[in-house]
Amino acid sequence: MRLFSDLNLNGRTPAQVRPNLGDWGPELVxxxxxxxxxxxxxxxxxxxxxxxxxxxxxxxxxxxxTG
Structure with missing residues (x-):
């Protein structure tokens, strides 16, 4: 059992399908x-x-x- 969750929100998604930062979500992630x-x-x-x-x-x- 892992102590912390996986911080990579992309998971096993192929690189071709991943959006660039700012395309679908906030830019300051x-x-x-x-x-x-x-x-x-x-x-x-x-x-x-x-x-x-x-x-x-x-x-x-x-x-x-003491005072």
Whole structure:
């Protein structure tokens, strides 16, 4: 079982039948590579944001209890 779905929306469609970008859909569609890159960076960004929130919480609690 694969963890993520296939990001290639063309699938096994032959190259002759695939529309050029902008022919049938929006022109600013993200590429498969950029979607993979975004998936990779979501977890570290979330962990970093969680650490910042925990650090601020710890700082405020220590300031309120020791002051």
């Amino acid at each position: 993200p590429s498969t590579r950029s979607k993979k890159r975004a998936r990779f960076w979501v977890v570290p960004a979330f962990v970093g944001a969680l650490l910042v929130v925990a650090g601020v919480f710890w700082f405020l609690v220590t300031q309120l209890t």
